[in-house]
Amino acid sequence: MRLRNVKNAIEKLNDSRYFIKNPKDYYGKWQYFFKNNNPIHLEIGSGKGNFLINKAKENPNINFIGIEKFSSVLVRAIEKLTLENISNLVFICIDAKEIDTIFNHEISLLYLNFSDPWPKKRHADRRLTSLSFLKLYDSIFVNEKRIIQKTDNIGLFAYSLEQLSKNGYILEKVSLDLANEDISNIKTEYEEKFTELGFKINYLEAIKK
Numbered sequence: 001m002r003l004r005n006v007k008n009a010i011e012k013l014n015d016s017r018y019f020i021k022n023p024k025d026y027y028g029k030w031q032y033f034f035k036n037n038n039p040i041h042l043e044i045g046s047g048k049g050n051f052l053i054n055k056a057k058e059n060p061n062i063n064f065i066g067i068e069k070f071s072s073v074l075v076r077a078i079e080k081l082t083l084e085n086i087s088n089l090v091f092i093c094i095d096a097k098e099i100d101t102i103f104n105h106e107i108s109l110l111y112l113n114f115s116d117p118w119p120k121k122r123h124a125d126r127r128l129t130s131l132s133f134l135k136l137y138d139s140i141f142v143n144e145k146r147i148i149q150k151t152d153n154i155g156l157f158a159y160s161l162e163q164l165s166k167n168g169y170i171l172e173k174v175s176l177d178l179a180n181e182d183i184s185n186i187k188t189e190y191e192e193k194f195t196e197l198g199f200k201i202n203y204l205e206a207i208k209k
């Protein structure tokens, strides 16, 4: 989802209080940044931001951070926030590969919503649930590690179940049809699209103590 020709994306990001320019400065200090001890929930690949914007509004006692690697995509989320006044939400523009330089055992929950599936075997390491990413996540999580994934892609879903189990996670909830579960849900932009097309959404919650 790379949007081209978004004029002045970087300028727009830099002008927004919802965008963190130098996230490495807050390594180990995110509670000071938010000025409270509330848990911090992270979404990697936050896209155009709907999920986190609504999560933050519904959960004022949780701090939310979105990571998106393309400024041209992130600017769409930032634009939606122009008229909002939300104190528990910020976005960062980095590749998740660098995540261990931004957080030091500070994250309670990680959302992976409709992550790129990277279907070719030779690209498996790029999947956000590959063992190399799961190892990186070990250093960002507080003691208890919790991951929630939603995806339309059954290949990525099967891969994630396997990798999470191999890395010591226990699967607390697994569904091949989220719409038919009693699970409260905020839809992402991709989820809206896939649901309209009649695709079922796969869902998992995994925990490692």
Ligand SMILES: C[S@@+](CC[C@H](N)C(=O)[O-])C[C@H]1O[C@@H](n2cnc3c(N)ncnc32)[C@H](O)[C@@H]1O
Pocket: 001, 044, 045, 046, 047, 048, 067, 068, 069, 070, 073, 094, 095, 096, 097, 113, 114, 115, 116, 188, 189, 190, 191
């Ligand atoms: C398929 S889109 C899903 C967007 C959103 N989560 C949704 O469900 O509507 C995947 C998003 O993840 C971002 N992304 C993919 N790999 C990433 C990485 N390694 N680090 C940060 N963002 C990444 C992409 O740029 C894209 O915006």
